[in-house]
Amino acid sequence: MKRRHFLQFATSTLATLGLSQLDIQQHSWRYAKVLAQNTPRKLALLVGINNYPNDPLKGCINDTYLQRELLIHRFGFNPKDILLVTDETNIKPTRTGILEAFEEHLIKQAKPGDVVVYHFSGHGSQVFDPDTGASDQLNSTFVPIDREISKSAEQIIVSDVMGETLFLLMSALQTENVAVVLDSCHSGGGKRGNLTIRAINGGARVNPSPMERSYQEQWLSQMGKSREWLKQERQKSIAKGIVIASAARSQLAADTPFDGFHAGAFTYVLTQYLWQSTSDEPINSIIANVARSTTRISSTRQIPEFEVKKDSNNEKKPAYFLKHQLPSAEAVITKVAGNSVEFWLGGIEPQSIAAFNKNALFSIVDNQSKILGIVRLDSRNPNNGLVAQGTILETSQPKGIKPGLILQEQARAIPNNLSLRIGLDESLGADKPTASQALSRLNRIEPVELGKMEVQYIFGRMTEANYQELQERKVADIPPVGSLGLYAPGLDLIPGSFGGAKENVTAGVERLKAKFRSLLAARLVKLTLNADSSKLKVSALMKVLDSQTGQPIDVAASAFTVRGGAINSPQLPNNIKPNSGEIQGGIPNLPLGTRVQFLVENQEDKDLFVSLLVITPEGEMVVLFPNSWTATSDAALIKAGERRQIPELGKDSFKITVGKPLGNVEVLVIASASPLREALKKLQSIAVSRGERGGPLSLDDDAGSVIDDLLGDLDRGSRGSRSLYASFDSSVRSVDTAQLAAMSISFRASSG
The missing domain is CATH 2.40.10.170 (Thrombin, subunit H)
Known part of the structure; x- marks a missing residue:
């Protein structure tokens, strides 16, 4: 693709998404039918392939259900106008099945002004194509379930569907309102940590099959066009509408296990974001805001991108060229x-x-x-x-x-008994059973096999291959080969978790006991995040300050409650230019030494009790607010209509400066309508025991007990707000959307 629009936004709260595998009966679509009566007609072809013979995936069929439920309930598609082509449908995702479905369901039915959605989830690859215009002369492809492979001399011939073919099929549509979503990638392949990469390796020795070239010639002849025309038009832009790709050409698209299901990281985030969106946001903003969650979930540095038809202005049009027709929902x-x-x-x-x-x-x-x-x-x-x-x-x-x-x-x-799932990496070799036993002895730590279910972290050794990859990426402070430590699900290492090169598994697990407690506490507090659903009116900004004067010079990121109707940009000095900093994957990069300040605004007509928690790249937790450990219970209070600066210039004696380790930092803003009494008591007790009177407080080994008290405070506030909550099972802590707003601001501490 040319003219790709990369993602340069960092001002919306995170959002994610869900899926269904229900074959819902026709009588259940009463509301959808009413919505679908509006013109234009809306047609969708959704392709998902899991059962590749040699490289199976798990989440691609779920992706098609994600899209189907979204299109019906959020955009008013008639179920009869949505065709699924998967391993489980009558029409199978063979090469012929996919191409004929596109021709019959989309090209032959779509009229001018209609809306067409085509979604593909499966493996991608690359073939040699001197006409592609790319410097490496490789053309991206989509792999059907019945991929044919043959050899001719030193060359490999495959029956993939090429990007050129998709261009021709899009050109044949009579409507310009075409949205193509591709959740596959074209490099990498195989496993990466707890993820499966949606790619089969191709390259300069892999060539398209004669049947693919013949199919293209048929369409060129039917449209009265030449191959030179195709080459020139493809280098200008896409054929029509918009094409959304789950990852850049050289990046990895993740097939990801979640809690009880698999899905494409990008499809999951995109569709849920559209379920939650409360306005008809332009697609360039949507994809930008989706990028941050995709990057975090996939752990493969996966950054979505999109391309629109040249001079179409489609980047400023809403998703699928349609306005939302129902309220946002979970x-x-x-x-x-x-x-x-x-x-x-x-x-x-x-x-x-x-x-x-x-x-x-x-x-x-x-x-x-x-x-x-x-x-x-x-x-x-x-x-x-x-x-x-x-x-x-x-x-x-x-x-x-x-x-x-x-x-x-x-x-x-x-x-109350939620555990931290730790995947056991193959690098442990014969030590896997010993690692499993050692982890099982720890309270609320659950060792699991990789690829079976969602894991929060992976326990493994630093291999020579991992070490070389980290060197190529110029990662600082790489642990020695053979050392034991923790990885993210996509094999990004967790700073501060690795030991010496000769450490045995039992000693490694013992060394990490405190780290596990801190990581579990972080997981628990993140379960409160509800910026999409909270009814409270709260917003937060992270501002970059001049290192000398302390005056605000930039806004790095912000968060706000969507349904609370909070204003995203409280009054700011005129010299602040939002989002002028470097952004990667929707997350701002802040160099070491950058001075920052947080601004929290309570737009409610009642007082709120607020806490700011920082989760470092190492998984450690620091309390930024409250920060007066000799004050009364009002230390966490932000009064109705009040804005609070943290730190407050000219009043607070501390500064907040970006420091090591490098990596992603998450700041949680928790605002409660009910007092946080027990949590504040615990924090004050910790501060007193350390002789501290004010300023940020590192929780260290106390993180678990503090978060437990915080959840207890939230639970008491929820159960007291309505008699209905009083019947909640005692094994859970309740969090009421009318009583709590919990938001997240992320940034990346970088070397510059």
Whole structure:
């Protein structure tokens, strides 16, 4: 692709997404049919391939359900106008099946002004093509399930579908409103940590099959065009509409395990973001804001990008060229039987899914945002983590609860016994059983095999291959080969977790005990993040300050509650230019030594109790606010309508400066309508024991107990707000969206 638009935004809160594998009956689409009556006609072809003979994937079929549920319930597609081509459908994702489906379902039906969506999830690859215009003369391809491979002399011949072919198929459509979403990549391949890469290696020795060239010639002849025309047009731009790619040409697209299901990291983030969006945002802003979550979830430095037809201005048009037709939501009802309902959780942030296993509450909302009742989540399907069973607790319209109604979060339920899953890397070799036994002896640590389920971290050795890769990426402070430590799911190392080269597994696990406690505490507090669903009006800014004067010179990032209606940009000095810093994957890079300040604004008509927690690249936790350890319980208070600077220039004696280790830093802003008494008492006790009177407080080994007290405070506030919450199981901590706003601001500490 040419003229790619890279992602240069950092001002929206994180959002993620969900999926369903339900084959919902036709009578459940009452609301969708009403929406679908509007013109233009909306057609979608969704292709997902898991069962590749030699390189299987797990999340591609789920991607098609993600898109289907989104298109029906958020954009008003008629289910009859959405064609799925997967391993599980009558039309199989063979080369012929995909091409004929595109011709029959899209090209032959789409009229001028109609909307067309084509989604492909599966393996990508590359073939040699001197006409591509790329410096390496490689053309990206899409691998069908029946890929044919043959050899001719030193060359390999494959039956992939080339990018040129997709260009011709798009050109044949009569409408300009074409959105193509590609969740595959064209380099890498195989496994990476707990992820599977959606690529089969190609290269200069791999060539397209004669049938592929023949198919292209048929379309060129039918359109009255030459191959030279195709070469020139492809180098100008895409054929029509917009093409959204899950990763840049040289990056890796991740097939990712989540809590109870697999999906493409990008498709998951994109579709959930669109479920949560409250405005008809232009696509350039959407993809920019999606990038941050994709990068974090995939752990492969995967940055989505897009291209629009030249001079079309399509980058300023809404997703799929359509406006939203329903309120934002976390779920949608798919079946109703008396007071029992089945629904799929489409709008839950991935790291928060564990708070939606049991007792979570949802408001039943119609397409006019009117609340019709309350549903309690009773269980999630063990074979499909986003299909849930629930009970209707309250309703003003007993006969009015139908499939198609959306659900908005009212309260989540965080398990008291949640564990930290640690994947066992193959680099442990014969020591894997010993590592498993040592980890199992630790409280709330669960060792698991890689590739089976979601893991938070991976325990393994530094291999020679990993060491060389980190050197090529110019990573600082690389641990020695043979040392034991922790990796992220995509094999990015966790700073400060590696020991010496000759350390044995048992000693390594013992050394990491405190680290595990801190990482578990961080996971627990992240389960409260609810910027998409919170009803409180709160916003936060991270500002870059002049190192000498301390005056604000830039805004690096911000966060706000979407449904709370908080203003994203509180009053700022005129000299501040938002987002002028370097951004990569939606996350601002802040060089070491950068001085920053946080601004939290309470836009409620009531006082709020606020805490700011920093989670470092090492997984350690630091409290930035409250920061007066000799004050009363009001130390955490931000009054109604008040803005609080942290630190407050001219008043606070400390400064916040970006320091080592390098890597991603997450700042959690937690605002509660109920007091945080027990957590504050614990923090003050820790400070007193260390002889500290004020300033940021590192939690170290106390992180677990502090977060436990914080969750207890939130739980008491939720249960006291409504009698309905009092019946919550004692094994969970409740978090009410009307009582809590928890937001995240991320940045990357860089060397410059």
